[in-house]
Amino acid sequence: MEGIVYLYVFVLAAFTGYEVISRVPVILHTPLMSGSNFIHGVVLIGAMVVMGHADPDSPLQLTLGFFAVLLGAANAAGGYVVTERMLAMFKAGKKKGAE
Amino acid sequence: MKWFIDISYVAVAVVFVLGLKAMSSPATARKGIVWAGWAMIAATLVTLFWPGMQNFALMIVAMVIGGSVAWWSGKNVAMTDMPQMVAIYNGMGGGAAAAIAAVEFARGEMHGGMVALLAVLGALIGSVAFSGSCVAYAKLQGIMKKAYRFPMQNQLNVGLAAVVGILGLAIVTATDPDGWAIVLFFVLSLALGVIVTSPIGGADMPVVISLLNAFTGLAVGFEGYVLGNPALVVAGIVVGASGTLLTQLMAKAMNRPITNVLFTPMTGEAQEGEAIEGSMREMGALDAAATMRYANKVIIVPGYGMAVAGAQHKVWEMSQLLEEAGVEVVFAIHPVAGRMPGHMNVLLAEAGVPYDKIFDLEEINAEFSLSDVALVIGANDVVNPTARTDKSSPIYGMPILNADQAQNVIVIKRGKGTGYSGIENALFYKENCSMLYGSAQQAVGEIISHVKSMEG
Numbered sequence: 083m084e085g086i087v088y089l090y091v092f093v094l095a096a097f098t099g100y101e102v103i104s105r106v107p108v109i110l111h112t113p114l115m116s117g118s119n120f121i122h123g124v125v126l127i128g129a130m131v132v133m134g135h136a137d138p139d140s141p142l143q144l145t146l147g148f149f150a151v152l153l154g155a156a157n158a159a160g161g162y163v164v165t166e167r168m169l170a171m172f173k174a175g176k177k178k179g180a181e
Numbered sequence: 182m183k184w185f186i187d188i189s190y191v192a193v194a195v196v197f198v199l200g201l202k203a204m205s206s207p208a209t210a211r212k213g214i215v216w217a218g219w220a221m222i223a224a225t226l227v228t229l230f231w232p233g234m235q236n237f238a239l240m241i242v243a244m245v246i247g248g249s250v251a252w253w254s255g256k257n258v259a260m261t262d263m264p265q266m267v268a269i270y271n272g273m274g275g276g277a278a279a280a281i282a283a284v285e286f287a288r289g290e291m292h293g294g295m296v297a298l299l300a301v302l303g304a305l306i307g308s309v310a311f312s313g314s315c316v317a318y319a320k321l322q323g324i325m326k327k328a329y330r331f332p333m334q335n336q337l338n339v340g341l342a343a344v345v346g347i348l349g350l351a352i353v354t355a356t357d358p359d360g361w362a363i364v365l366f367f368v369l370s371l372a373l374g375v376i377v378t379s380p381i382g383g384a385d386m387p388v389v390i391s392l393l394n395a396f397t398g399l400a401v402g403f404e405g406y407v408l409g410n411p412a413l414v415v416a417g418i419v420v421g422a423s424g425t426l427l428t429q430l431m432a433k434a435m436n437r438p439i440t441n442v443l444f445t446p447m448t449g450e451a452q453e454g455e456a457i458e459g460s461m462r463e464m465g466a467l468d469a470a471a472t473m474r475y476a477n478k479v480i481i482v483p484g485y486g487m488a489v490a491g492a493q494h495k496v497w498e499m500s501q502l503l504e505e506a507g508v509e510v511v512f513a514i515h516p517v518a519g520r521m522p523g524h525m526n527v528l529l530a531e532a533g534v535p536y537d538k539i540f541d542l543e544e545i546n547a548e549f550s551l552s553d554v555a556l557v558i559g560a561n562d563v564v565n566p567t568a569r570t571d572k573s574s575p576i577y578g579m580p581i582l583n584a585d586q587a588q589n590v591i592v593i594k595r596g597k598g599t600g601y602s603g604i605e606n607a608l609f610y611k612e613n614c615s616m617l618y619g620s621a622q623q624a625v626g627e628i629i630s631h632v633k634s635m636e637g
Contacts, residue, residue: 085295088406088414095402095415098198099422106205108434108541109514111427111522116267117204117214118423119394121197123270124221124416125277125401126244127228128408132284133243134234143287144239150280151240152247157274158225160251162218164266167255169204169211171530 113172116165123158126151182230189227190412196220197416201423207536224412247273260531261488264521265321268390271397272314278400279307279367285407286352286363294353296407301349303403305370310396312374317390320383329379335444338377345369377443385442387521388432392439395424434516434580461597464615466624469556469591470631476553478509480545482584483529485519486559486595492621493532496558499629500534506632511538513545513555513582515563546583555587557608559594559621565606576604590614593624 106114133147196216203213225244229237251270258266282304319325331337348366352358381389398420405413432439473479481500487493500510512529519525526539549555557564564584567574584590585608592609594616608614617624 091411091414092402092418095418096422099201099419099424100426102198102202102419103205103423103426106427107207108516109523109526109536109539110205110207110210111431112263112267112519112524112527113210114201114204114523115391115394115424115427115521116263117201117217118398118420118427119267119271119274120214120221121201121217121416122274122394122398122401122420124193124197124224124413125274125281125397125404126221127224128281128401128404128410128413129277130225130228130240130244131231131234131408131410132281133236133240134231135288136236136284137288138236140287143284144236146280146284146287147236148239148243150277150284151243153273153280154277155244155247156251157270157277158221158251159248160255160266160270160273162214162221163252163255164258164263164270165204165214166211166218167260168263168527169214171527172207172210172536 109172113165113168116161116168120158120161120165123154123161126154126158129154183232186227186231189223190410193220193224194412194415198419201419260528261491262322263527264387264390264524265318268314268317268321268386268393271390271394272311272318275307275310275314275393275397275400277307278397278404279304279311279370281404282307282407283363283367286358289357297353299403300407301353301366303400303407304367305345305349306396306403307400308367308370309374309377310393310400312371313378313389313393313396314374316375316378317386317393320381321386328382331376331380334380338373338444341369341373341376345373381442385437387517387524388428388437388439388442390521391424391428391431395421395428398422398424431517431522434522461609462615464591464617466617466619466627467631469615469617469624470628470635472589472591473503473508473554473556473628474506474632474635476508476589478548478552479503479511479554479556480549480552480584480587481510481512482555482557482560482564482582483512483514483518483525484558484560484563485525486561487621488519488525488528488559490559490621492558492625493528493534495622495625495629497529497532497534499625499632500538502629502632506636511540511545511548513540513542513549513584515542515560515582516580518560518563542580542582549583550586553588555584555590557584557590557592557594558625561594561606562604564608565604566611567604567607571607574604584608585611585614588613591617593617593619593621595620 129150133151136143136147200213200217203209282300398417402414402417503510514525516522564582566585568576568579568581
């Protein structure tokens with residue numbers, strides 16, 4: 083039963099992803115790719131849970147967990163900064179660039 | 182406590198989807214990423230209270246190192262280098278998903294065929310995304326200059342993928358999988374990512390990065406199932422689906438079907454096309470300035486050459502001067518101008534060009550015939566009319582900007598060479614076209630001083 087519930091989640095999430103960006107203007111393709119790159123940075127919380135349950139006496143588990151958290155945190159932080167920098171520059175009207 | 186974490190994850194997933202939605206419109210895009218950022222912080226904080234967790238000291242150290250290094254590098258990278266930064270951060274996400282699977286294998290707690298199957302799939306896709314993204318980064322950063330083609334490349338790709346797949350299945354079905362089989366599985370998965378991306382040239386890299394981004398999303402979603410974490414599943418699959426759509430949009434804009442990108446990389450060898458008649462005409466900065474200063478409408482077509490020269494600020498200064506003199510100036514952006522769809526818009530926005538002066542190919546193409554001047558700066562293939570007419574040309578069928586239909590075409594170009602694809606450009610030989618040789622920075626600077634001297 084669990085499995086089938088997850089199958090629903092998979093399918094509905096896939097439709098959501100497709101619908102949400104289906105009308106995006108070309109000017110936002112790169113920022114949007116960067117933004118979705120940030121969103122899968124949520125892998126960080128999965129890495130934290132795995133690291134938190136790793137056997138403290140197993141160097142192998144700790145090392146792998148350490149890298150999972152490190153890489154996940156880098157994905158989230160880097161993805162945010164880069165996307166925010168790109169989008170900060172989109173402003174309407176004739177105001178001159180402040181940065 | 183667990184129920185509070187679960188509810189928080191639902192809220193986080195909703196905010197992510199709303200944030201992504203907001204990011205698909207220029208007016209709300211900035212808000213979207215900020216919302217998503219707060220959701221990420223909230224998710225991280227509540228996860229610290231997950232019941233039964235330990236190893237907090239190491240965990241915090243890893244978060245601080247990974248987060249601060251990425252934050253610092255993201256803050257300091259130049260705008261022209263953004264695509265490779267997206268690639269490398271994406272690779273890290275894939276690596277994290279693969280590492281999660283590795284820890285689960287090391288703990289030996291894979292219950293049930295479905296969990297093991299998705300763990301293995303996520304590990305495979307995550308590893309490919311990790312090593313493939315590293316190759317993409319190295320290529321765009323100029324560390325790895327050549328495209329490496331192995332003998333029988335396509336057979337090698339398929340063969341290695343099959344071996345990895347069989348090994349993965351063996352691990353899924355084994356009751357107590359051998360440790361070395363798992364290690365071998367990861368090594369071969371990483372090798373697969375390298376071998377598939379190595380022969381792909383720099384011009385196709387944006388599509389590859391976008392595809393690997395979708396891959397990482399899928400890997401994250403699969404590992405989310407393994408961990409029983411719906412937030413990871415929703416966020417990962419949403420990115421997987423939207424990333425796939427984005428990849429298709431990019432591939433279509435470049436007229437390079439995704440299968441061609443992966444299996445028949447552009448060779449870059451000179452192609453025999455129809456002979457081009459006529460000769461190129463040269464023009465000085467003064468004439469260029471005068472032509473534009475006394476025009477009614479100028480359309481500027483910027484290309485990657487302008488971005489490399491860092492001339493976007495100068496170009497914007499020039500167009501403001503022209504506007505003060507009563508000339509209408511707009512920018513026409515080809516979908517693949519720059520290095521990725523939308524990259525050029527980001528570069529122009531950085532220079533302060535308001536986005537209501539920037540137009541897509543579909544919006545602007547009809548207006549070239551009504552304009553007095555089309556100013557092409559550091560762009561080549563995207564204005565090559567052979568794409569419309571010459572069936573033997575490798576870029577035949579690619580949508581192009583119809584700059585050739587303007588009354589006058591002025592092309593600022595460093596030298597007489599060909600563009601990224603190595604194809605002669607018929608536009609440069611047309612009668613209404615003049616060439617202004619020099620770096621974009623210097624040429625536009627000269628035009629600015631000449632326009633200033635014409636004031637009054």
